[in-house]
Amino acid sequence: MSLRFFSPVAVLLCVLLVTCRLGRLAGAELDPYEIEVGHSEGRMDFLQLETSLTHELNNNTAGFPRALYGDSPDSLESKMAGLGLKFGWLSKVLVMFTYIAFGGSSLWLLCYGLPSKSPRDAQMMGSTRLLVFLGTVQLFAYFTTDQYVPSLPQMGLELRGTQTQMSGSIQLNLFVKALVGMIVGPMSDHIGRKPILIMCLTLLILGSFACALAPDVNWFLAARIIQSLGESMEGMRLAIIRDCFNEKDRVFAIGMVTALMMIGPSVGPLLGGFIAACSHWRVPFFALGFLWSIFTLYAGFFITESAPEVKSRGTWQTIQHICGDRMLMTLLLADVCLMGTYLSYESNFSYLAEAGYGKSTAQTSLLLSVTPIAVTMGTTLLDMLNFKSVLQTVKFSVTFFTLAVTPAFAITGLYFSESFWAYWCSALVMAGSVACVIPLTALYMEPVEDMAGTAGALEILFSNGLGTVFSTASTEFFVKGGQRGLSIFHAGCSLLAGVVFWLGYATWPPCKEADGGDKLS
Template identity: 25%
Template sequence: MLKPDTFALTAVLAFLTALGPLSTDMYLPSLPMIAAALQATSAEVQLTLSTFLLGFAVGQFFYGPVSDRVGRKPVLLFGLGLFILASFACALAPSIETLIGARFLQALGASGPIVLGRAIVRDLYDGARAGKELSRMGTIMGVVPALAPVLGGVLGVAFGWRASFVLTIVCGLMLAAIVILRLPETIRTRSTTPISLPAMLRGFAELLKHRGYRVYVGLAMLTYGGLFAFISGSSFVLQGVYGLSELAFAFSFAFVVIGYILGTALAQRLVGRRGLDGTVKLGAICLAAGGGLMLALVGFGVPSSLAVSAPMAIYGIGVGLTMPQAMAAAMMPFPDRAGAASSLLGICQMTFAALLGIGLGRFLDIGSALPLPIAIAGTGLAALTLFATTGRVRG
């Protein structure tokens, strides 16, 4: 069995939480190809991303509270099973409407592993150690969004856009086998709260009464919102406005992910000395700096795609520094409700990102790159402002 404080357990949890990024990033280079093949508009294809985020939010509503009651492992296996079946539907989708619906179901499944991966970390670790573990997971998980667009681009050119979904099926099956054979149950004390919608809502309301929890959830929302704006809009901007090929876009996207990996690696070194808040502060500065620089470069008409990808790498460093620590800080006061705290955090985070992505999608067909840096700069500056104005609440 996998044991705490081992690389093997960290790697398994990292790849479980990477199912979401894998399901989005790998098919990004093929979005224009999907639009052509299914005779869809850019906004309709972008809905396959935003609908995925909405499905993520809906799924996270249930996984955490249910796992607090019945255990992490059986709920995790249910999520993986749903993910695998929905990935089959995505691979076989005959129309954009079918693909949008299948992506929603795929997200319902993929949301389980990410909620339960965070909850398992809270089951096993406390405080800064939990933040360090989430950062370690982020470093490993960062390999997925770094390689996924490149792999997706190669698969798209060689076999068509459906090949990316076939590979997600294989990954889901492999992870399910590892969970069945090697992952132990980690929950220490099972919740006695009944599994019902009113009980879940009451539990979420109790969590939201904690002012510090609200702040850290807000930081996670804004941080991921800017990242998702780039995920959902970058293929249209970098390929449509700057003229990059599918593979050139994939490598440009991977360059951005390197920033995220660097941020998580820095967080592992800094969180022990500076604490959760000290690390988040540096991350929020990077978020604002990256977003602001991108807006300035695009606004002044710099013709290179580096005007988008280079500042986004700085934003990526901010994501790696901010998000794992904000998540750990949000869940820290609730050791007996780690699943519910993780669920509500995910609901808020994904709903905000999905709504931001839908709004951004309405402006992607105007032939300008400017809507993308406006969204990213807005979230970065808002995150820094939130952190700077809530010192007493966090303290």
């Protein structure tokens, strides 16, 4: 119990210290980049903003770095902004090379079949080193997206992209990695986890450097797709935990990986905003390219195979089995609603804060960094409650999420639609409660030993892929209805999560869970 309590709290304290320190540093740097856009009755006129900026930049394409960062061509900001014009061709080469190589490799596998799986290494069973590696990789996978969220308006100016295109880069990433995960997940069941891990890390290297040198929004989106291909291994972390940890430790393992993951969304916006203020938004992408190179070398030398030596079902048979099981499908759909609530907040908050209320990038970064801390706190408190079974944990946490988040956002949307802080406080309630996704995922992964890779990929497809649909819809609610429309959308998602879980699973659970949950405890 002491380890279960200490580890998430230690992570939380470290995040708090880094957040406070960077907040003080960034606060003094970003005043010149504050975005002041008036708003009336909670509704932003994004179309007018986009049209005026696009017209200005199109009339002076060659000189847009100077227009954005001042008259000094020797400033660091101007030089970094000019990279897209000077070395944009290199980004195009990386993108085209990656697409051709990825397509050629896929064609080769179709023609000659999949290679055989390496034997399972017993050293991976219960390995703390593996757990830390998985959490750290996922940390930087989340950081890859979250670090540039506060800089979206600035990036839209430089890359000549609209608000819809720049916000869409987040939603595109979620959708692509969820869809491609349905290929790499089943492949990991057949050829092993390690080859897929190495391939995806390599794609992240190429995608990060291509993003850093992107000349315009179209090539940036193409590079983000490459990053999404690399991040498609996200579902495999669930499969590896299912491979290497027994039933007693599995929920704790997922919780610990999640605690590490949450450092990325927590520090990412603040650190990304700070680096963008001190240098440029392209710098974090360069740094990520080098970091992914280090992770690839480590995985190649120190991570061994963990997939069980059991004959896996066919991919289509596995998908049919999961989709045909009412209980598993209910858990997946509840997961979609829970993640849809969180993702719709994450993808729209920076525009609400900066374009709607004139917050600086530093302020937006600091506010964004607090919500993952709330997730970590919720994870710690949920683990401390120590329910007898996973099912009981899921019942309590999902019910609490619905009863707390739905009225919070409904009241904010109906009565406090002009208050930024009312919306942000409601978001904190949502972030602290969304930890219920962890035991929900453990409950879903329990009966899928021989198809863990496919099951994990399917979970990511539902939570992120369909969650992207929720996120896209929320952006439309936001553009047309302002803060009120966005708050009501959040309230609807959280209510739907509770209804789906209780009507589809909790009211009539499988017999073994209803009888005491010995297997899932």
